[in-house]
Amino acid sequence: MDFLTEAAVKAVKTLYQTDLNAADVSLQPTRKEFEGQVTIVTFPLTKFSRKSPEQTGNEIGAFLEKEVEVISGFNVIKGFLNISLSDSYWINKLYTEILTDNFAEFKPNGKKVMVEYSSPNTNKPLHLGHVRNNLLGYSVAEILKANGYEVIKANLVNDRGIHICKSMLAWLRFGNGETPESTGEKGDHLVGRYYVLFDKEYKKQIEALKLEGHTEEEAKKRAPIIKEAQEMLLRWEAGDQDVISLWKTMNLWVYDGFGKTYKALGVDFDQFYYESNTYLLGKDIVDEGLQKGVFFKKEDGSVWIDLTPDGLDEKLVLRADGTSVYMTQDLGTAQLKYDDFQMDESIYVVGNEQDYHFKVLFLILQKLGKQWAKGLYHLSYGMVDLPSGKMKSREGTVVDADDLINEMEQTAKEVTEALGKVVEYSEEEKQHLYHTIGMGALKYFLLKVDPKKRLLFDPNESVDFQGHTGPFIQYTHARIRSVLSKAEPIESKKTNLQSLFPEERDLILVLTQFPETISLAAEGHSPAIVANYVYEVAKAFNKFYHEKSILQAEDEITKQFRLQLSAASARVINKAMRLLGIEVPERM
């Protein structure tokens, strides 16, 4: 629409002898109750024309209509200049943009970005919160890729610490040597089960100690099992063979389980970082900070940074005994990532409960004079809440990722069977379809919401398959493919269609917005923008589909044109859904 802005600038210059910046022209899509496709708001221009908004609109409209060939008409309503572009303009759009191979393809922009997401703990299976994280991270990475970035998907695995020792300890004590092989249980679930067992035993011991007259706080510290876990952590850090060996074994179980869940979710990674390798990093950065005077040392030897001038607090970056805290590690890991890849931007997909941490982390790196620190971004997303409130592992109020995936597939199966579809599919094809649809519903449900908003998930109220949902969009795609398959091969050459019906024009208009949607989504780090866009495409197509027959079109030219328009719609839907990590089926 740049040509319109230009023409409007010219109009104002010619009519009112005023030079305008392109940014001063306010263009917007015309509301659908009015005639036209693009609207110029005339209010800001009245100070140059010194005339009423209506008169200004009429003058500019008349000028544009004469000046710009593709403008077929205009009307002015309450100071809004609605411009109609000719049907040939829109038809031309379809052929010269939408149907070309490089439509919505961006050239490499020469920038490298890392997206770190997932970052699980290896002591329990993934739950719904992780699912949101994984889907968001994957989708943002895909969207950036589509925008021309070189993308590195990274996963920082939290594979060490007291919580892993808890699982290990409980397994040693109660496990009787059972393994995923011996029980048939998914590895991450098995390990998670022992984590819960640890907690049960721990609570029991606390209660016992309280009966002996200890306070709750004392009891928590003195419980033998927690002391044992702490000892185990020390032995791990000392490199004790037995502990390390068990740790490796159990981690492998977990990775095997995670791998399956990742596969089911359709997410992947280019680079893994393990906290067992990175937890000692960052101490040289602490030295650097001390040297530069960014950090200071307290009498006890602990190292701090004073962020009170920035409206924040004092923050510990190294303990008095010289050991790391979370911040130390993250400083070191940030440096490590940059040393590895020299990326221009680095996105951390982490829940909003860590907003403060990342604010501080980025600020510290800036204060240390790291040039790359300005490319750091915390993609902060809201919690997934249940009707009962927050998910708590220990209270058993988590929605397990694997269970959820299975339930979605099951529901997809039930819905499909109730509709009496795909009876002639093989068992394998059916399974794949149910997975596609179930995951489509789940992924769309989670991604259509603005990442920063909290999300309410009611396990008792199944995710919808109708209306503003993934399956609706998948269905639209399948429907198009079905029609196309009956008419193939479709001619690729341009038809000389002369005029459009409103449904056709509206559909083309929506399709043209795809590239700018991809850009907006990347800038905003928001898959929701793509999700809401592709819904608009599906709706526009369905309306067109319902109003106009494709295969039984009035004449051959119209039929070819509609087939091409349908093919273009299917392609955009497919591509947009892929940005969300959602597959679209050929049939459903």
Add this chain to the structure above:
RNA sequence: GGUCCCAUAGCUCAGCUGGAUAGAGCAACAGAUUUCUAAUCUGUAGGUCAUAGGUUCGAAUCCUAUUGGGAUCACCA
């Protein structure tokens, strides 16, 4: 208490850098299939955009305050 985030229809959400009578879906009601997939389409009903000020020709959108909800302010990660 300090800081940050959120508040739009009964429910779940859109609403781009301020623009026309605030839009979808679900749920409710009424319709559409001799015709390309009805997981669809059309219509009805449903709103003091949390409240109060301010900036502006114009505010759901920007600013301030208030209310409500959430997060965080650990020598946990």
